[in-house]
Amino acid sequence: MAAIELRNVTKKFATADGGTYTAIEDLSLTVEDGQFCAVVGPTGCGKSTTLTLVSGLERPSRGEALVHGEPVRGIDTGTGFVFQQDAVFPWRTVLDNVAAGPLYRGRSRAEAAALARDWLRRVGLSGFEDRYPHQLSGGMRKRVALAQSLINQPRILLMDEPFSALDVQTRAIMSTELLHLWDQTRPAVVFVTHDLEEAIALADKVVVLTAGPGTVKAEFEIDLPRPRVVQEIRLDPRFTRLYGEIWEALRAEVAEAYARTTRVAGVAS
Amino acid sequence: MIDTPTRVQPDGAVASAPGAVPTPRAASPRRRANRRRLGLAGVRLAVVVALLAAWQLCVNAKIVDPFFWGEPRGVWADLQDWVTVGTSQGSLGDQILVTLEEAVLGFVIGSILGIVFGIALGRIHLLSEIFAPFLKAANSIPRIILGSIFTVAFGFGIQSKVVLAVVLVFFGVFFNAFQGAREVDRNLIANARLLGASRWRVTRDVVLPSAFTWILASLHISFGFALIGALVGEILGANQGLGLLIRSSQNNFDMNGVLAGMVLVAVIALTAESLITLLERRLLRWRPPQTHGGAAIE
Numbered sequence: 326m327a328a329i330e331l332r333n334v335t336k337k338f339a340t341a342d343g344g345t346y347t348a349i350e351d352l353s354l355t356v357e358d359g360q361f362c363a364v365v366g367p368t369g370c371g372k373s374t375t376l377t378l379v380s381g382l383e384r385p386s387r388g389e390a391l392v393h394g395e396p397v398r399g400i401d402t403g404t405g406f407v408f409q410q411d412a413v414f415p416w417r418t419v420l421d422n423v424a425a426g427p428l429y430r431g432r433s434r435a436e437a438a439a440l441a442r443d444w445l446r447r448v449g450l451s452g453f454e455d456r457y458p459h460q461l462s463g464g465m466r467k468r469v470a471l472a473q474s475l476i477n478q479p480r481i482l483l484m485d486e487p488f489s490a491l492d493v494q495t496r497a498i499m500s501t502e503l504l505h506l507w508d509q510t511r512p513a514v515v516f517v518t519h520d521l522e523e524a525i526a527l528a529d530k531v532v533v534l535t536a537g538p539g540t541v542k543a544e545f546e547i548d549l550p551r552p553r554v555v556q557e558i559r560l561d562p563r564f565t566r567l568y569g570e571i572w573e574a575l576r577a578e579v580a581e582a583y584a585r586t587t588r589v590a591g592v593a594s
Numbered sequence: 595m596i597d598t599p600t601r602v603q604p605d606g607a608v609a610s611a612p613g614a615v616p617t618p619r620a621a622s623p624r625r626r627a628n629r630r631r632l633g634l635a636g637v638r639l640a641v642v643v644a645l646l647a648a649w650q651l652c653v654n655a656k657i658v659d660p661f662f663w664g665e666p667r668g669v670w671a672d673l674q675d676w677v678t679v680g681t682s683q684g685s686l687g688d689q690i691l692v693t694l695e696e697a698v699l700g701f702v703i704g705s706i707l708g709i710v711f712g713i714a715l716g717r718i719h720l721l722s723e724i725f726a727p728f729l730k731a732a733n734s735i736p737r738i739i740l741g742s743i744f745t746v747a748f749g750f751g752i753q754s755k756v757v758l759a760v761v762l763v764f765f766g767v768f769f770n771a772f773q774g775a776r777e778v779d780r781n782l783i784a785n786a787r788l789l790g791a792s793r794w795r796v797t798r799d800v801v802l803p804s805a806f807t808w809i810l811a812s813l814h815i816s817f818g819f820a821l822i823g824a825l826v827g828e829i830l831g832a833n834q835g836l837g838l839l840i841r842s843s844q845n846n847f848d849m850n851g852v853l854a855g856m857v858l859v860a861v862i863a864l865t866a867e868s869l870i871t872l873l874e875r876r877l878l879r880w881r882p883p884q885t886h887g888g889a890a891i892e
C-alpha cells in the first residue's frame with residue numbers, strides 16, 4: 326500500500342470577485358513508503374496546494390487524498406510539515422520549539438525536553454537551546470524547523486520549498502544533512518521545489534507539474550546511488566543526463582507560466 | 595553538521611554576524627549612549643525650567659492673570675501645603691491611594707475582559723458574527739456620559755469609578771486583542787496543529803502570544819483611560835480622591851489647586867507608563883531588540 330496517494334484531485338479556491346480559481350486539476354500522484362519524491366513546477370502551479378491536501382490542512386474539491394490507504398480527513402498528526410516561510414514559534418526558545426510536538430502529544434515536560442535535546446544534537450544545534458529564533462541565522466532556523474518536525478517521527482514528511490530562502494552554499498549543506506536525517510527514519514517524503522538541481526540531487530522520483538492549474542506532466546525515476554553528497558553529485562554524468570531529460574519537460578511549463586505573468590503584467594500596466 | 599558558514603561565537607554574539615565586535619570594545623558605545631542620554635535629560639530639564647520661569651515672569655509682569663491661569667509658585671505652595679498639612683478631604687496620600695486603586699482596578703479588570711473577549715471573538719467566527727454589531731454600537735457611545743449613570747446607580751463610593759474605568763479600558767484592549775487574534779500568521783497555527791496541538795493549546799500557545807504585541811500597544815493608552823475614568827467619576831460625585839480635590843479647587847476658583855492636582859495625576863500616569871514598558875520588555879523578550887514597543891518615545 327502506498328504511503329501517499331492522490332487520486333485525480335482537483336482543488337478550487339473561491340476568489341474575491343465571487344468566482345472560483347482552479348489551483349490544481351485532476352492530479353494523481355503516488356509516493357511509496359520510504360520514497361523521497363520531489364515535485365517541481367513553475368511558481369503558482371499548485372505545489373503548495375498539493376501539500377496542503379496531503380496534510381489535511383485543505384480538502385480536495387474533487388478526487389481523493391489517501392495516506393496509508395485511509396482518506397485524509399482533517400489534520401493528520403502523523404504527518405510532518407516543513408513550511409516555506411519560518412513557522413517556528415518566535416516567542417519560544419529553540420528547545421521549547423522542538424519540544425512542542427512531544428508535549429502536545431502528551432509526553433511529560435522532562436521527557437519532551439530530553440527528546441528535544443537529542444534532536445537538537447542531531448541537527449547540530451547543541452548549545453543553542455536557550456536562544457530565541459530571531460537570534461539564529463536562516464539556516465539554523467531551518468534546522469530547528471526540521472528537528473521540530475522530525476522529533477515526532479512522522480511516517481510522512483512534507484516539505485514546501487524549505488531551503489528556498491537560504492544562500493546557495495548553506496542550501497547544499499542543508500540538503501546533504503536532510504538526506505542523512507531522512508535515512509535514519511526513512512519517512513515517505515514529498516519535497517516541493519522550483520529548483521530542478523535540488524530535486525534531482527535529493528529524490529528517488531521527480532514529478533514535473535504543468536503550469537497552473539497544475540497536473541502531473543511527467544515522472545522521472547532518479548537512479549543515482551545513495552548515500553549522496555549533494556555538493557558533489559552535480560558533477561556525475563548521470564546527473565547531467567537526467568537534468569537534460571527533465572528540463573526538457575519542465576522548460577515548456579516554466580516558459581508558459583512566465584509568459585502568463587508577463588502578459589498579465591503587460592495588460593495591467 | 596558543524597562546518598556550516600553560519601557558525602556562532604561562543605560568547606553569544608548574534609549568529610548572523612560571525613565577526614561581531616567582541617565584548618570589551620562594546621563597552622565604549624554603551625558609555626557614549628549613556629552620556630548622550632544624560633545630556634538629553636539635562637536639556638529636557640532646562641526646557642521645563644525655562645517654561646516655568648517664563649510663565650512666572652509673565653505673571654509677575656501682569657501679562658498673565660494668575661486668577662484664571664494659576665502660577666508656578668502658587669502650584670508649588672499648594673503641593674507643599676497638601677503634603678505637610680493635608681487636603682480639605684484628609685491626607686494627600688489617602689486621596690492618591692483612592693484614585694490609584696480605582697484606576698488600577700479598572701485597568702486590570704477592563705484589560706482582562708478585553709483580552710478574553712477579544713481573543714474569543716477573534717478565534718470563534720460565529721461569536722464575532724453575532725456580537726460585532728453590538729460592540730460597534732456600544733463603542734460609538736460617548737462613554738464619559740455613562741459616568742453620570744454609574745454615579746447614580748453605584749453611588750459615591752469607589753464602585754462607580756471602577757466601572758467607568760473598566761468601560762473605558764475595555765474597548766481599546768478588546769479591539770486590539772480581536773485584531774491581534776485575527777492577524778496571527780496562518781502558518782504558525784497550521785504548524786501547531788500539525789504538531790498535535792488542540793484548539794485550546796493553539797489559542798494559548800500561538801494566538802495569545804502573537805496577539806500580545808497588539809494587546810501591549812493598547813495597554814499603554816489604556817492606563818491613561820483608566821485614570822480618566824477614575825478622575826471623571828470622582829468629579830461627577832465622590833467623597834475622596836484626586837478628582838474631587840481638583841473639583842473642589844475649581845469650586846473655590848483656586849486654579850493653582852487644579853494645576854497641582856494635574857501635576858499629581860501626571861506623575862501617576864508617567865510612573866504607570868514606565869511600569870507597563872517594563873512589563874512589555876519582559877513579555878516581548880523574544881522579539882529582536884529594535885522592535886521593542888515604547889522605545890521610540892521614551
Ligand SMILES: Nc1ncnc2c1ncn2[C@@H]1O[C@H](COP(=O)(O)OP(=O)(O)O)[C@@H](O)[C@H]1O
Pocket residue numbers: 338339340346347348366367368369370371372373374375537
Ligand atoms: N487559499 C487560497 N485562496 C485563493 N487562491 C489560492 C489559495 N492558495 C493558493 N491559491 C492560488 O492557487 C495557485 C497555486 O498556488 P500554490 O499552490 O501556492 O502554488 P506554488 O506553491 O506552486 O507556487 C496560485 O495561483 C495561488 O494564487
Ligand SMILES: [Mg+2]
Pocket residue numbers: 372373374409485
Ligand atoms: Mg508554494
